[in-house]
Amino acid sequence: MSASTDYHRLESSTGYSKTGTSRSILAAAQKRSKLPDAEKNPLRNTETVTEAPKEERYVFLYELAKQTGDVQELRDHVINTLIAGRDTTAALMSSTIFIVSRRPDVWAKLQAEIAPLKGQPPTFEQIQHMVYLKRVLKEVLRLYTVVPINAKFANKDTMIPKGGGPDGESPIFIPKGQMVVWHTYAMHRREDLWGNDAAEFRPERWEGLLPVFNYLPFNDGPRVCPGSMGQQFALTEASYTLTRIFQSFSKIEVVPEDVHKPWIENLTLTCAVNGVNVKCWK
Numbered sequence: 001m002s003a004s005t006d007y008h009r010l011e012s013s014t015g016y017s018k019t020g021t022s023r024s025i026l027a028a029a030q031k032r033s034k035l036p037d038a039e040k041n042p043l044r045n046t047e048t049v050t051e052a053p054k055e056e057r058y059v060f061l062y063e064l065a066k067q068t069g070d071v072q073e074l075r076d077h078v079i080n081t082l083i084a085g086r087d088t089t090a091a092l093m094s095s096t097i098f099i100v101s102r103r104p105d106v107w108a109k110l111q112a113e114i115a116p117l118k119g120q121p122p123t124f125e126q127i128q129h130m131v132y133l134k135r136v137l138k139e140v141l142r143l144y145t146v147v148p149i150n151a152k153f154a155n156k157d158t159m160i161p162k163g164g165g166p167d168g169e170s171p172i173f174i175p176k177g178q179m180v181v182w183h184t185y186a187m188h189r190r191e192d193l194w195g196n197d198a199a200e201f202r203p204e205r206w207e208g209l210l211p212v213f214n215y216l217p218f219n220d221g222p223r224v225c226p227g228s229m230g231q232q233f234a235l236t237e238a239s240y241t242l243t244r245i246f247q248s249f250s251k252i253e254v255v256p257e258d259v260h261k262p263w264i265e266n267l268t269l270t271c272a273v274n275g276v277n278v279k280c281w282k
């Protein structure tokens with residue numbers, strides 16, 4: 001699905017797709033961006049946002065346009081939200097299909113777990129009880145972590161308690177303005193943190209495992225992916241959608257020409273360089 005398709009979905013999910021409200025907000029914002037600063041706020045100039053919501057609903061783009069008339073900024077926020085809220089979950093699902101198309105044992109266990117649903121869509125409650133699917137998703141987020149690299153700038157002088165000195169046990173001083181980069185992809189594959197089988201896809205490892213800072217698919221700290229809006233939403237959406245896909249097919253298999261192609265990390269909107277090309281049987 002392309003970003004432009006999603007732009008339409010965003011519009012239709014607001015209920016204003018026929019009226020083209022989003023486009024008129026953007027057009028109004030564009031007009032406004034040429035105005036002197038004091039006049040840019042659409043709240044001051046309601047005629048430019050021609051179609052106000054007909055009922056009290058939260059329309060992301062509309063709320064944004066109340067805060068800024070800068071079209072570039074509006075675009076950046078919308079794209080950022082699409083990346084955060086759509087591409088991440090899409091990458092998680094693609095990587096899960098990548099695995100099940102190559103691992104009949106994982107496929108069989110997933111099929112066994114969803115069999116009691118008898119082809120019916122799972123409820124939210126039922127999704128909470130899908131223990132094996134949860135472990136599969138956790139393992140996918142470990143080995144094929146969606147945000148593989150991350151960085152932050154220190155906004156003041158600070159100390160990191162460990163990681164310095166020859167044995168890595170001493171504190172490190174981080175001066176204001178210093179960029180700190182960490183590689184979640186590499187960390188999720190470290191044998192000293194995950195054991196000798198770190199590179200192996202093994203959902204069973206999650207039985208009784210409570211990882212701490214060695215597992216950061218959603219990051220942690222002040223910029224963690226917001227709990228119920230991001231993490232829980234994503235895991236529920238992925239669980240539901242994958243369950244429906246698994247219910248629809250008796251087999252999902254990698255296409256023969258891709259059998260030996262590995263999953264290669266890529267830092268773009270879709271993570272896997274080689275894509276996920278599969279054959280599905282009804």
Ligand code: HEM
Nearest residue numbers: 084085088089092146147217218219223224225229230234
């Ligand atoms: C598998 C799915 C997802 C993964 C792996 C993921 C991962 C992440 C990560 C690593 C961050 C931290 C980025 C940073 O360090 O600056 C983040 C932040 C964020 N995520 Fe997610 N995310 C997912 C799904 C979602 C969804 C579905 C939404 C919204 C519907 C969402 C909304 C956000 C937002 C708004 C932030 C920024 C939080 C802030 O800076 O305060 N994410 N996500």
